[in-house]
Amino acid sequence: MHDAITTGRRLLLAPLLLLPATLLLARDPACPAEEAVQKPTPRASYQVVPLTGEPLYQAAEDGHCVPFLRPLLAHPNWELRISAGTSGCLGDFLHDSFAVHADGTATWSRPGAPVRELALAPDDLDAIRTLDTLSCAATEDERGYYVGWYRIGLGADALLQGTPSIPRSSAMAKRLDEIFENMVSMYQRRILGLGTARAWLTANYYDGARYQVELVDHTVRVTHKGRVLAEETLDDAGLVDLIDRARMAPALPPAAPHKGRDEDPALARGELHFAGYRYPLAISWSEPEMSGYDVIRRAVANAEYTEREKPQTEDQL
Numbered sequence: 001m002h003d004a005i006t007t008g009r010r011l012l013l014a015p016l017l018l019l020p021a022t023l024l025l026a027r028d029p030a031c032p033a034e035e036a037v038q039k040p041t042p043r044a045s046y047q048v049v050p051l052t053g054e055p056l057y058q059a060a061e062d063g064h065c066v067p068f069l070r071p072l073l074a075h076p077n078w079e080l081r082i083s084a085g086t087s088g089c090l091g092d093f094l095h096d097s098f099a100v101h102a103d104g105t106a107t108w109s110r111p112g113a114p115v116r117e118l119a120l121a122p123d124d125l126d127a128i129r130t131l132d133t134l135s136c137a138a139t140e141d142e143r144g145y146y147v148g149w150y151r152i153g154l155g156a157d158a159l160l161q162g163t164p165s166i167p168r169s170s171a172m173a174k175r176l177d178e179i180f181e182n183m184v185s186m187y188q189r190r191i192l193g194l195g196t197a198r199a200w201l202t203a204n205y206y207d208g209a210r211y212q213v214e215l216v217d218h219t220v221r222v223t224h225k226g227r228v229l230a231e232e233t234l235d236d237a238g239l240v241d242l243i244d245r246a247r248m249a250p251a252l253p254p255a256a257p258h259k260g261r262d263e264d265p266a267l268a269r270g271e272l273h274f275a276g277y278r279y280p281l282a283i284s285w286s287e288p289e290m291s292g293y294d295v296i297r298r299a300v301a302n303a304e305y306t307e308r309e310k311p312q313t314e315d316q317l
Contacts, residue, residue, distance in 0.1 A: 056162075056163065056164060057164050060136065060164040063135070063136070063137070064132070065132075065136035065152070065164060065166055065172065066131055066132045066136075066152050067132075068154070069129075069131060069132045070132065072154070073129055075102075076102060077101075077102055078101070078102045079099055079100065079101050079102070079154070080099075080100045080128065080152065080153075080154070081097065081098070081099050081100075081152070081153055081154060081155065081156075081157075081158075081160060082097075082098045082100060082150060082151070082152050082176060082180075083096065083097040083098070083150065083151045083158055083159060083160050084096045084097075084148070084149070084150050084176075084180075085148070085149060085151075085159065086146045086147060086148050086149065087146065087147055087149060087165065088145050088146035088147070089145065092159055092161070093146075094110070094111060094158055094159050095110060096108065096109070096110045096180070097109045097110065097158035098118075098180060098183075100120065100125075100128055104119055104120045104122070104125045105117065105118070105119055105120075106118045106119070106120060106183065108183075108184070108187075109158060111289060112289040112290055113241060113244065113245065113249075113290055114244055114245060114247075114248035114249045115248075116187065116244060116248075118183050118184065118186075118187050119183070119186070119187075120179065120183055121182060121183070121186070124178075124179040124182060124183065127175055127179055128179065131152070131172055131175070131176075134170075134171045134172040134175055135170055135171045135172060136166045136167070136170045136171075136172045136173075137167070137170055138167035138169050138170055139167075139169045139170060139171070140167075140169035142167050142168070142169060147165075147167075147168075148167075148168040149165035149166055149167065149168060149173075150165070150166040150168070150172070150173045150176050151163045151164070151165055151166065152166065184237075187240075188236050188237060188240045189236075191240050191243060191244070192236060192239070192240065194274070194275040195274060195275040195276070196216070196217050196274075197215060197217060197239060197242070197243055197272060197273070197274045198214075198215060198216055198217075198272070198273045198274070199213070199214070199215035199242075199270060199271065199272040199273070199281055200212070200213070200214055200215075200270045200271060201213040201214075201215075201268040201269060201270030201271075201281060201283070201296075202268065202269060202270060203222070203267055203268035203300045204267070204268075205267075205300065205304045209224060209304070209307065210224075211223065211224050211229070211268075211300055211303050211304070212224070213268055213270070213296060213299065213300065215234075215242075215272075215296075217239075218233055218234045218235070218236075218239055219231065219232075219233055219234070220232045220233070220234060220295055220296055220299045221299075222299045222300055222302070222303035223303075224303065224307055229302070229303035229304075229306040229307055230299045230300070230302040230303040230306060231299070232295045232296075232298060232299040232302075233295075234291075234292055234295050235291075237291055237292075238290075238291040238292035238294075238295055239292055240292075241290040241291055241292040241293070242272070242281075242290070242292030242293065242296075243272065243274055243292075245290060245292070245293070246272040246274075246279040246280070246281045247274070247277075247279055266282040266283060266284050267283050267284055267285050267297065267300060268281075268282070268283045268296065268300065269281070269282045269283075270282075283296055283297065285297065
């Protein structure tokens, strides 16, 4: 009986001893899944792209003036700023700045001018996307008091300070010249196709004389007492600048209620008629600094000189 009981216990304990091993074997197929969960997560990889400062200057010295272009184009809604200007002993001077967008549109700004919306031709947009295939090395000796440049970068700073300058004689800069000349030319043709510009202004000069300034299309004519004293011709760029400034920018403050030019900040005031609209037009001696206004200022100055230097009659003597 004792042996039977002992044997029975042993028989009873044997299955119990085997149970953990059985459980372990039953869980064994799940082990790979647990190992997969426990595997360390792969680290994300990062690429350092120089955008400004010394890293970008170093990349430019190595011949990579726009190393950020390809990573930027990987984003669907990219924007690239390209500015043109000059540098000299008195600092940097901005001429034009273009913000180019992924859809082929661009905004064009320059000192004294309103911001204008342009569009690139498909071939020119493709050229922007592949600028990094062109050399940015100078092909001419560009030393002098003032040296022209392009700068390419990101952000709202039109001068793109902290960005290397691309010499205007380089292959990259020459292609940019073609792109922007084409884009601006298309814009000017579109504006001039809207109609003929006409303007009538009264100019008060230092001598107290009141000159009549008339603009018809591209011709500026200055008269005094019915006598034509000066005539100038505007090119397309100057005429479009004149139209856009009148359409988009606020005019100079109104004249003070006193006689004489010294109380009025404007050299000439009047109206511009264009495409069925009438716009106030005012021009001072220094503002705005745009070619169309420069032509009118020069015409008024020439008219005053002609009037002052006209031969005197016997009665006047």
